[in-house]
Amino acid sequence: MRNLFVRESGNYKTSYSDDMKLFGTTGAKVKALLIVLIVLTLPLFVSNYWIGLFTLCAIASVGAIGLNILTGLTGQISIGVGAFLGVGGYTSAILTSTYGISFWIALPIAGIVTALIGGLFGIPSLRLKGLYLAIATLAAQVIILFVISRWDSLTGGTAGMVLNRPTIGEFSLSTNTGYYYLCAIILLLTVLYATNLIRTRTGRAFLAVRDRDIAAQIMGINLFQYKVMAFAISSFFVGIAGALLAHYTMIVSPELYNFHVSIEYLAMILIGGLGSVFGSILGAVFITLLPVSLSSVIDMLAAFAPDLYQLLSAFKDFVFGAVIIIFLIFEPGGLAHIWLNIKKYFKLWPFSY
Amino acid sequence: MEPILEIEAVSLQFGGVKALDDVTYHIEKGEIFSLIGPNGAGKTSMLNCISGLYQPTSGSIRYKGQEIVNKKPYHRTTLGIARAFQNIALFAHMSVLDNLKLGRHTLMNSGAISGGMYVGKAANEEIEHRKKVEEVIEFLELQDIRHTPVGTLPYGLQKRVEVGRALALGPELILLDEPMAGMNNSEKDLMARFILDMHEVMDITVVLIEHDLGIVMNLSDHIAVLDFGKRIGFGTPEEIQKNPDVIRAYIGEETVI
Ligand SMILES: Nc1ncnc2c1ncn2[C@@H]1O[C@H](COP(=O)(O)OP(=O)(O)OP(=O)(O)O)[C@@H](O)[C@H]1O
Ligand SMILES: [Mg+2]
Numbered sequence: 001m002r003n004l005f006v007r008e009s010g011n012y013k014t015s016y017s018d019d020m021k022l023f024g025t026t027g028a029k030v031k032a033l034l035i036v037l038i039v040l041t042l043p044l045f046v047s048n049y050w051i052g053l054f055t056l057c058a059i060a061s062v063g064a065i066g067l068n069i070l071t072g073l074t075g076q077i078s079i080g081v082g083a084f085l086g087v088g089g090y091t092s093a094i095l096t097s098t099y100g101i102s103f104w105i106a107l108p109i110a111g112i113v114t115a116l117i118g119g120l121f122g123i124p125s126l127r128l129k130g131l132y133l134a135i136a137t138l139a140a141q142v143i144i145l146f147v148i149s150r151w152d153s154l155t156g157g158t159a160g161m162v163l164n165r166p167t168i169g170e171f172s173l174s175t176n177t178g179y180y181y182l183c184a185i186i187l188l189l190t191v192l193y194a195t196n197l198i199r200t201r202t203g204r205a206f207l208a209v210r211d212r213d214i215a216a217q218i219m220g221i222n223l224f225q226y227k228v229m230a231f232a233i234s235s236f237f238v239g240i241a242g243a244l245l246a247h248y249t250m251i252v253s254p255e256l257y258n259f260h261v262s263i264e265y266l267a268m269i270l271i272g273g274l275g276s277v278f279g280s281i282l283g284a285v286f287i288t289l290l291p292v293s294l295s296s297v298i299d300m301l302a303a304f305a306p307d308l309y310q311l312l313s314a315f316k317d318f319v320f321g322a323v324i325i326i327f328l329i330f331e332p333g334g335l336a337h338i339w340l341n342i343k344k345y346f347k348l349w350p351f352s353y
Numbered sequence: 354m355e356p357i358l359e360i361e362a363v364s365l366q367f368g369g370v371k372a373l374d375d376v377t378y379h380i381e382k383g384e385i386f387s388l389i390g391p392n393g394a395g396k397t398s399m400l401n402c403i404s405g406l407y408q409p410t411s412g413s414i415r416y417k418g419q420e421i422v423n424k425k426p427y428h429r430t431t432l433g434i435a436r437a438f439q440n441i442a443l444f445a446h447m448s449v450l451d452n453l454k455l456g457r458h459t460l461m462n463s464g465a466i467s468g469g470m471y472v473g474k475a476a477n478e479e480i481e482h483r484k485k486v487e488e489v490i491e492f493l494e495l496q497d498i499r500h501t502p503v504g505t506l507p508y509g510l511q512k513r514v515e516v517g518r519a520l521a522l523g524p525e526l527i528l529l530d531e532p533m534a535g536m537n538n539s540e541k542d543l544m545a546r547f548i549l550d551m552h553e554v555m556d557i558t559v560v561l562i563e564h565d566l567g568i569v570m571n572l573s574d575h576i577a578v579l580d581f582g583k584r585i586g587f588g589t590p591e592e593i594q595k596n597p598d599v600i601r602a603y604i605g606e607e608t609v610i
Contacts, residue, residue: 220430
């Protein structure tokens with residue numbers, strides 16, 4: 001008889017398929033279901049403002065998971081994410097606004113176009129590693145933004161373009177809640193995809209390329225193929241995130257995709273945890289909500305000391321930088337690792353020592 | 354017996370250093386073949402040429418009659434050539450299972466799309482290959498540590514996993530670079546038994562690099578001896594033990610055969 005109050009301790013799996021299930025234990029199943037339930041019922045409990053913020057969190061999570069596939073799994077640092085978000089956003093803007101194509105067709109195309117361009121800019125990875133590759137992706141950032149801001153006839157130049165929220169039949173997703181659901185579902189699919197990718201052949205190969213590229217070759221892995229593939233897959237999700245963001249803010253313009261955005265995404269996966277899907281989400285939420293919470297703290301303080309307002313606002317960037325440095329020094333495993341430690345602590349509770 | 358691997362006049366130069374100098378020998382199908390020689394003789398460099406990590410300056414390497422000297426390393430793996438490294442090159446963060454599964458990379462098919470969806474074929478493939486990997490785990494007696502991250506294992510076990518990862522490919526030719534280095538005698542005996550079983554039960558051609566000449570003489574069908582990149586001996590263990598050049602090279606190193 002199974003005792004509900006006792007956690008499984010031994011390994012009772014009797015077949016390989018059991019051993020390899022994503023949600024192996026009943027506990028894991030319940031947990032997954034609970035998370036999905038919370039995500040889906042959230043709009044019932046929080047204000048419209050917060051739904052908007054959570055939508056941004058979900059979109060950032062999709063992009064962060066994408067970047068983590070490249071940087072966390074395959075060990076290739078990219079500082080061109082901002083521009084790739086732009087490729088996704090502009091592709092969808094051009095397809096829907098200029099050509100009147102449905103959002104539902106434009107969204108996957110935005111992902112695919114970004115994947116192709118990402119793969120193209122991944123070609124230098126054949127010869128370049130580490131810092132040198134990072135600089136090459138910086139070139140991607142500069143080149144793509146240059147093209148976007150100069151190709152006026154296609155992109156509207158520096159003025160940008162205006163987009164609409166999508167519709168499903170008669171039903172418009174123009175409300176924050178409707179759009180939140182769309183983004184939440186896409187995030188869910190992204191999480192499932194990335195989790196499965198990591199535990200199958202391609203994901204293992206990515207890790208092998210990251211950890212030991214010479215041994216990876218001897219395993220029969222074509223380094224070039226997998227490095228470029230990582231760029232393409234990663235860019236696909238970044239492109240999807242870019243398109244979702246564009247239809248959310250309903251505007252695309254070059255300055256929305258500058259270098260600062262690339263750094264923010266890198267900060268998300270560094271703070272969240274390199275190579276961790278869950279960590280990507282934690283990091284995305286953290287970085288998305290950080291300026292908001294800092295602002296509210298500053299507003300509160302400003303009520304008492306109005307003169308300080310200017311000074312404190314300048315402080316925001318400082319805090320952003322400081323948080324990243326603190327994580328790099330004290331918790332290189334990121335929020336995902338902290339979460340794991342908390343779980344470990346409670347698993348043994350009350351005998352934590 | 355037909356040769357599985359033919360090394361012909363292979364030379365390899367690093368700047369002024371001749372790591373390999375006009376080396377010729379062949380390995381017969383199904384035998385245990387040993388490559389010996391003092392430190393720095395060029396043994397590992399030889400394996401690197403065979404597995405494609407180094408490009409010989411000149412010479413020819415034929416595998417089952419086919420010239421492979423210009424083929425990429427990953428391509429040679431698909432031909433059935435597996436390799437265990439001298440300096441353990443396992444993926445330290447991954448479990449034993451995942452390391453062995455990586456050994457089967459070329460035998461699996463799922464890609465980025467099917468793998469990411471984990472439906473149908475990709476899922477079945479993971480399970481089917483898990484079974485094959487479990488055979489290797491059983492053979493090398495790694496059952497208790499299959500889920501353990503390799504980096505946390507003691508050195509001797511890591512060496513064994515390194516060999517296991519090469520075996521997981523189900524290779525025709527396995528290149529073992531000092532699989533017993535740093536082991537105590539009972540661990541060495543165990544590894545020697547594994548090597549004999551690979552050869553007798555699994556019908557794999559084994560290329561072994563090993564400094565313990567007692568073990569080499571016992572296991573090998575044929576031996577090639579390198580010294581300063583030159584082949585100074587090639588033949589059966591009896592022939593090698595009588596070869597004056599070999600004796601001289603080893604006495605220079607104060608080792609007695
Ligand atoms: N990548 C390289 N660059 C420069 N020199 C190298 C390189 N690889 C090997 N060598 C040189 O080639 C020679 C042979 O080295 P190798 O590693 O093949 O010897 P070995 O027989 O495997 O020695 P050991 O028994 O110590 O493993 C040495 O002089 C070494 O310094
Ligand atoms: Mg060596």
